[in-house]
Amino acid sequence: MLKDFFLLAARSITHRKMRSWLTVIGVFIGITAVVALISIGLGLERTIEEQVAKVFGVDTFMIMHEDTFGPQRHGGDPDEFTLDLAFLRSIDGVKVAAAVRERTGFIQGPPGNDGVSTQGFLPVMGLSPEMRTEFESFFGTLEVQAGGRLFGEGEELVAILGDEVVERLHASVGDTLVIAGDTDAELSFTIVGVLAPSEEDESDGGGFSGGMGPSQDTIYIPFETMDLLWGPAEDVLITLVRTEPGKDVDEVADRAEKALKARGSEVTAVTYTDITDTIGTMTSTISAFLAGIAGISLLVGGVGVMNTMFTSVLERTKEIGVMKAVGAKNSHVLTIFLIESGLMGLVGGIVGTLFGLGLSAVASSFIGRFFNVDLIVVASPTLIIITLLGSFFLGAFAGLWPARRAAKLPVVDALRYE
Amino acid sequence: MPLLDLKGITKEYKLGKTIVRALRGLDLNIEEGEIIAIMGPSGSGKSTLMHILGALDTPTGGTAILDGQDLQQLKERQLVTLRGKRIGFVFQTFNLIQTLSAQQNVELPMIFQGIRKGERARRAKELLSKVGLADRVRHRPNELSGGERQRVAIARALANDPEIILADEPTGNLDSESGAPILALLKKLSTDDGRTVIIVTHDPDATAIADRIVRLRDGCVVEEVRNA
Ligand SMILES: Nc1ncnc2c1ncn2[C@@H]1O[C@H](COP(=O)(O)OP(=O)(O)OP(=O)(O)O)[C@@H](O)[C@H]1O
Ligand SMILES: [Mg+2]
Numbered sequence: 164m165l166k167d168f169f170l171l172a173a174r175s176i177t178h179r180k181m182r183s184w185l186t187v188i189g190v191f192i193g194i195t196a197v198v199a200l201i202s203i204g205l206g207l208e209r210t211i212e213e214q215v216a217k218v219f220g221v222d223t224f225m226i227m228h229e230d231t232f233g234p235q236r237h238g239g240d241p242d243e244f245t246l247d248l249a250f251l252r253s254i255d256g257v258k259v260a261a262a263v264r265e266r267t268g269f270i271q272g273p274p275g276n277d278g279v280s281t282q283g284f285l286p287v288m289g290l291s292p293e294m295r296t297e298f299e300s301f302f303g304t305l306e307v308q309a310g311g312r313l314f315g316e317g318e319e320l321v322a323i324l325g326d327e328v329v330e331r332l333h334a335s336v337g338d339t340l341v342i343a344g345d346t347d348a349e350l351s352f353t354i355v356g357v358l359a360p361s362e363e364d365e366s367d368g369g370g371f372s373g374g375m376g377p378s379q380d381t382i383y384i385p386f387e388t389m390d391l392l393w394g395p396a397e398d399v400l401i402t403l404v405r406t407e408p409g410k411d412v413d414e415v416a417d418r419a420e421k422a423l424k425a426r427g428s429e430v431t432a433v434t435y436t437d438i439t440d441t442i443g444t445m446t447s448t449i450s451a452f453l454a455g456i457a458g459i460s461l462l463v464g465g466v467g468v469m470n471t472m473f474t475s476v477l478e479r480t481k482e483i484g485v486m487k488a489v490g491a492k493n494s495h496v497l498t499i500f501l502i503e504s505g506l507m508g509l510v511g512g513i514v515g516t517l518f519g520l521g522l523s524a525v526a527s528s529f530i531g532r533f534f535n536v537d538l539i540v541v542a543s544p545t546l547i548i549i550t551l552l553g554s555f556f557l558g559a560f561a562g563l564w565p566a567r568r569a570a571k572l573p574v575v576d577a578l579r580y581e
Numbered sequence: 582m583p584l585l586d587l588k589g590i591t592k593e594y595k596l597g598k599t600i601v602r603a604l605r606g607l608d609l610n611i612e613e614g615e616i617i618a619i620m621g622p623s624g625s626g627k628s629t630l631m632h633i634l635g636a637l638d639t640p641t642g643g644t645a646i647l648d649g650q651d652l653q654q655l656k657e658r659q660l661v662t663l664r665g666k667r668i669g670f671v672f673q674t675f676n677l678i679q680t681l682s683a684q685q686n687v688e689l690p691m692i693f694q695g696i697r698k699g700e701r702a703r704r705a706k707e708l709l710s711k712v713g714l715a716d717r718v719r720h721r722p723n724e725l726s727g728g729e730r731q732r733v734a735i736a737r738a739l740a741n742d743p744e745i746i747l748a749d750e751p752t753g754n755l756d757s758e759s760g761a762p763i764l765a766l767l768k769k770l771s772t773d774d775g776r777t778v779i780i781v782t783h784d785p786d787a788t789a790i791a792d793r794i795v796r797l798r799d800g801c802v803v804e805e806v807r808n809a
Contacts, residue, residue: 167692174680485676488637489690489737490665492658575638578676 168495172503175475182471187511189467194515194554195522196457198546202523203530204450205541211446212439213539218300219435224416226251226262226402226423229431245428246399248291248386254422256415261291261298262386262402266393270382271341272332281332286381287342289389289396292316298403305377311336311356319388322352325379329357342382344392352384404432464511465561472504472565483569484577493570500566501559508558512551519550582649584745584777585611585634589643592629592800603629605800606643613744616771616778618787621797627781628749630797634779635670635747636663665693669738671748671767675730677722683709683733684718690740708736712766728759735766746770748780757786764790 228242416432531538632638687705752760
């Protein structure tokens with residue numbers, strides 16, 4: 164019987180093609196907007212997740228100051244925290260740990276031709292060599308110009324200088340440089356390398372290392388050497404930890420966080436899951452908000468359906484009377500009209516989904532080109548099914564009032580209607 | 582016991598402050614298998630009476646008994662069943678659904694009774710050939726002549742094999758040439774199938790086929806004539 168009702172409803176829709184199409188357009192514009200926005204949002208989320216995964220790897224977690232990561236704060240310079248790197252390395256499940264700390268040091272360059280050396284304050288960054296060897300994808304590539312080298316594990320009084328520093332100090336590879344720290348200590352460092360001029364920062368797409376990567380106005384020395392100048396690390400910016408194979412990264416991260424906190428470090432351990440969750444919440448909030456705005460156009464589409472259905476009921480008053488006179492129940496009439504309006508919603512939904520996905524593909528390629536990433540286009544079956552069901556019910560809902568009016572028409576009045 | 586037994590039927594309509602009395606204490610008995618012509622001037626209440634007989638409307642007062650059942654006591658659901666199964670209505674203006682073919686129009690009452698498609702189609706074709714339209718099943722109403730449309734409407738009225746056929750001026754929109762086969766058809770429904778047929782008509786031809794002629798005026802039966 165329901166199938167016959169579908170046919171009856173479809174007849175009536177196709178009978179007044181023009182008006183039906185106009186009604187459908189009203190729905191389809193709204194659906195297009197909603198589908199496009201949601202699908203772009205999903206694509207964005209998926210893309211970011213993939214980028215994060217590429218940079219991060221699933222066996223890695225970060226340790227940051229507890230205020231740095233979280234909903235209250237995004238971007239900006241990270242807060243510094245205290246860290247006992249050796250202790251962290253001793254925690255069960257930790258395979259490699261590398262950290263970065265930063266201070267401003269008083270620097271004395273090598274003596275120039277006139278015997279006078281350039282002096283000044285410059286940022287000094289203590290860097291675990293593992294940061295480069297193990298976490299290159301995260302930290303960015305650290306490359307030195309020809310003639311120099313990077314420092315490795317176990318080295319102490321060696322330094323790599325940024326391009327700008329070399330220029331200001333008139334130094335070159337092999338020269339000696341003096342750094343003064345807080346502890347009245349003054350140490351001489353051998354310059355072993357000069358940073359290669361960085362290419363365009365964004366070009367490698369590793370946007371996640373932003374700000375943490377090599378900087379040309381900084382002096383890099385081994386992480387542990389910093390202790391000799393400034394004492395135990397209280398100025399760590401970030402720590403990266405790789406877990407042993409087979410260990411649950413979230414578990415190890417949890418353990419590390421608790422152990423470090425117990426020692427007074429105000430840190431939080433951030434895993435891949437934490438980051439993607441945060442990004443997920445962010446992007447879905449944004450896309451829900453945008454889709455909500457687009458939903459207003461759906462409302463307009465719904466009102467359009469309602470209007471058309473009222474006209475349809477009015478036009479077919481006599482027909483309704485006839486159907487009832489030959490034995491239609493009120494519920495039959497109601498169903499037929501609900502199906503009719505639902506079908507208009509559904510057709511709008513089908514067209515809208517197609518256009519919406521198309522629009523999202525086009526928009527994604529534009530956005531992708533603009534930000535120089537390959538945006539993933541998401542045509543999720545769930546989204547499509549929900550949209551189609553939703554558009555049918557939107558139509559049916561909009562038709563509810565007119566359909567009820569049709570169903571309640573007294574037979575005789577309907578038959579007498581001219 | 583008569584099939585239909587009307588006693589003191591009144592029907593009033595409120596139009597603003599004035600009350601229109603369409604029926605004013607109408608008494609009428611109709612026996613099973615009878616064919617009856619109802620006549621009367623315009624506004625005398627013929628259509629109103631037909632609507633009450635067809636369970637499409639309820640009287641304001643009086644009692645209407647169909648086959649022992651008091652129509653006023655019936656629930657809406659039972660009235661729906663009544664007009665779906667036991668009563669077939671034929672209208673002056675045919676009232677076919679324009680978007681449906683002749684066959685689909687005939688199938689419509691069966692759809693509401695939940696009859697399966699195959700059975701429906703078979704019966705619709707059978708009925709259409711019974712009214713002489715075997716070669717018109719796929720035609721839309723606007724592709725048929727007035728007489729053909731009314732024959733489709735009669736086939737539709739017969740869809741669920743009702744005992745009572747109510748025809749409100751079935752030839753009113755037809756010339757006598759196309760009206761005659763309609764009347765013949767209605768006559769056959771009574772004589773051959775034993776159905777009760779009630780026809781509202783101004784058509785002198787119709788009075789010839791009726792067993793009984795009932796005249797209305799101002800909402801009352803003023804004359805009943807039995808045809809010889
Ligand atoms: N819904 C209504 N509201 C108010 N008055 C009505 C309504 N239906 C019928 N009437 C009145 O009831 C009276 C009887 O109407 P009815 O249609 O039964 O007449 P009829 O005998 O069928 O006339 P005709 O031969 O013109 O079809 C008329 O005066 C009409 O105006
Ligand atoms: Mg009338």
